């Protein structure tokens with residue numbers, strides 16, 4: 159954080175080594191005549207502690223630990239510049255709250271962009287008579303999202319069924335069929351595209367359960 163950078167090396171030396179001057183700002187220890195405020199409430203004290211936990215600034219952590227003995231909560235009288243409090247406490251807590259809120263808000267446009275990309279791939283592939291197992295489509299989508307950590311933030315919760323419903327609702331020409339082996343994921347294909355080619359149609363009927371997932375994945379990956 160930029161605000162933690164000492165203004166001069168003299169300030170740094172004094173801040174790091176000299177004992178805290180209670181008459182000066184807890185954060186910067188600079189006295190240029192600006193008015194100081196005092197940490198009076200326990201709420202403000204807790205905010206200060208929480209902010210220090212987040213930033214882990216070693217100088218301020220040490221200062222905080224020395225400021226008030228744990229048994230003496232009434233002796234809180236740390237002083238601060240209003241701007242220093244804004245930089246070191248208010249902004250830190252606000253940014254932390256924003257970061258925690260991000261998974262359900264800021265990721266949605268990215269998620270939507272990747273979903274459209276996956277739907278386009280399925281469209282192109284099925285128009286080219288491909289049979290796409292749902293697990294391959296799901297893997298393609300989760301790798302776009304950036305792996306399992308990002309997938310956990312997915313809104314709504316990412317399931318294969320949710321993904322399949324999205325694809326099918328966007329692509330009316332595509333149909334889902336279950337494989338003979340019910341343990342295996344269902345397969346998406348375009349009947350119209352495949353009917354043009356009798357060989358493909360019979361392959362669909364006879365060998366739908368024996369598709370080469372690896373080949374499919376490779377093909378799909380090449381399109382990304």
Ligand SMILES: [Zn+2]
Pocket residue numbers: 183184185186187188238239242
């Ligand atoms: Zn200050």
